[in-house]
Amino acid sequence: MHLHVPFGDLKRQHDTIRAELDAAVTRVIDSGWYILGPEVCAFEEAFAAFCAARYCIGVANGTEALQLALTALGVGPGDEVITVANASVYQAITIMAVGARPVFVDVDERSHTMDPAALAAAITPRTRAIMPVHLYGRMADMDAIMAVADRYGIPVIEDCAQAHGATWRGKPAGSIGALGCFSFYPTKNLGALGDGGAITTNDETLAEKVRRLRQYGWERKYYTRDAGGLNSRLDELQAAILTVKLRHLPAWNARRRTIAGMYNDLLADTGLMLPEAPPEGDHVFHLYVIRTAERDAVQTHLREQGIGTDIHYPLPTHRQPVYAPFAPPGGLPTTERLAQEILSLPMFPELTDDEVRAVATAVRRATRGREG
Ligand SMILES: Cc1ncc(COP(=O)(O)O)c(C=O)c1O
Incomplete structure (x- = not known):
């Protein structure tokens, strides 16, 4: 028997849960509310629980999740952010978007994730954040990375875009660093039917700041508190779809x-x-x-x-x-x-x-x- 096997086939997954997806989409259409409403709140609550994080904030995509995490930490011009160079350009885009400088360190040959010794050697007085990537679904060595980070008091932003549900000593991706950033690009382990993203954190102040930053930096409608805001909202349709898929x-x-x-x-x-x-x-x-x-x-x-x-x-x-x-x-x-x-x-x-x-x-x- 000679089978042709595609690299990916999203339609197969959606066919298996079609009735649930149809019901979710219909519910949102009928609700008359399409941006930041009950579906986003419900998904944020469910995904926070899934990640064992206190807070989850839905955003427009994984790239902006990383950017908003950096902005929330106050990273800006003159700062350095240490990351890896084997996980495509997403991390570097966001570090440069906030005006900081990407500092690339090598990866461990077996895990393909940030080499903690290289991280330690790259720390300078200008290092303002560390951004490891849990690549291919495998978590970076969070014991060693957090040990370096804690020694210097530098916050860690976990790039969890490929690691929904991965754990390290029982702790889920997105619950260990200061902030965890997720993508719900359709091919991800948890994927929307379009773009989507989220930030998780256990820090209430950071959670509130990210919540403002995803919507122009507004404290309340039309009144701005924070610089560096974006329009980066998860929409109700994608949130409803993600809630269905999270169950699976x-x-x-x-x-x-x-x-x-x-x-x-x-x-x-x-x-x-x-x-x-x-x-x-x-x-x-x-x-x-x-x-x-x-x-x-x-x-x-x-x-x-x-x-x-x-x-x-x-x-x-x-x-x-x-x-x-x-x-x-x-x-x-x-x-x-x-x-x-x-x-x-x-x-x-x-x-x-x-x-x-x-x-x-x-x-x-x-x-x-x-x-x-
Ligand atoms: C490791 C990693 N980080 C960040 C991103 C960016 O996510 P998005 O495509 O939702 O902007 C992706 C995926 O695209 C990714 O694989």
């Missing part, structure tokens, strides 16, 4: 873990470097990323066999012309090597076991040229 998220994340376990078993003897779940917590496998020095050849073979793949991400941020002025002098050797070797295989909860086996068979053929 634990089962979807469990299925992602099952699929990752199947891939790990089926590819165990290939010599490929496979993702491992950290002993400290739950990996939610937003992406399943393998490593091979023959990446381009493997990707081409898979394409020829009808298997969709992608690369997250092909060009590190500090190597993109716009951000090159912020590249550290010696570059970021691990980040750069990983970008040459990583390959994302199909990973979404609705993949069938047959499809997972078909992908694994194709990968074995592509890597050995003779198996399968």
Whole structure:
């Protein structure tokens, strides 16, 4: 049997919950209220509980969540924010949007997340925030990162855009740093039917400030209190849809873990470097990323066999012309090597076991040229 397997297929997920989605959409249309209303409040409450955070503020997307978190912390011109360069450009965009300087540090080779030793070495008197990314659904080493942050009294903004439901020693993503920032882009583990985002925090003052900043910096209608505000609201339709989907998220994340376990078993003897779940917590496998020095050849073979793949991400941020002025002098050797070797295989909860086996068979053929 030869199956073609797409890299993603959102329609499958929505077909399984179509009646619930239709009911939510109809409810919002009938309500006559479309911006910042009861649906957003209900979702914020449910998502805060899911993240074990005291507060959740819905915003327009994950990028603006990061930007508003920086603004809420008072980060601005002359400040440095330490982040990684292997998670696309979102972090750098927002750091520059508030007038601060991105300081890129290397990642740990196994976890693909911020290297705590590199973080410690990059701290200066101008460091005003630390922005690790829980990449591919795996949390960064939050023990070591928080230890550095606490030593210097620097707040941590967790980029949780790929890690809804991931945990570190039982603590969910978005509940450990000063603020957690989520994206609900449709392909995320929790995705809207459009753009959406959220910020979580346990700090009441920060929560209130973010609430103002997402709506022009208004304290009340037409009266501005904070500079740096945006129009960055989650709308009622997306909130209602997200509330429906949040109920399914634990089962979807469990299925992602099952699929990752199947891939790990089926590819165990290939010599490929496979993702491992950290002993400290739950990996939610937003992406399943393998490593091979023959990446381009493997990707081409898979394409020829009808298997969709992608690369997250092909060009590190500090190597993109716009951000090159912020590249550290010696570059970021691990980040750069990983970008040459990583390959994302199909990973979404609705993949069938047959499809997972078909992908694994194709990968074995592509890597050995003779198996399968
Ligand atoms: C790690 C990471 N951070 C931030 C973002 C930005 O989110 P959005 O696309 O909702 O602006 C994304 C996804 O797009 C992401 O994967």
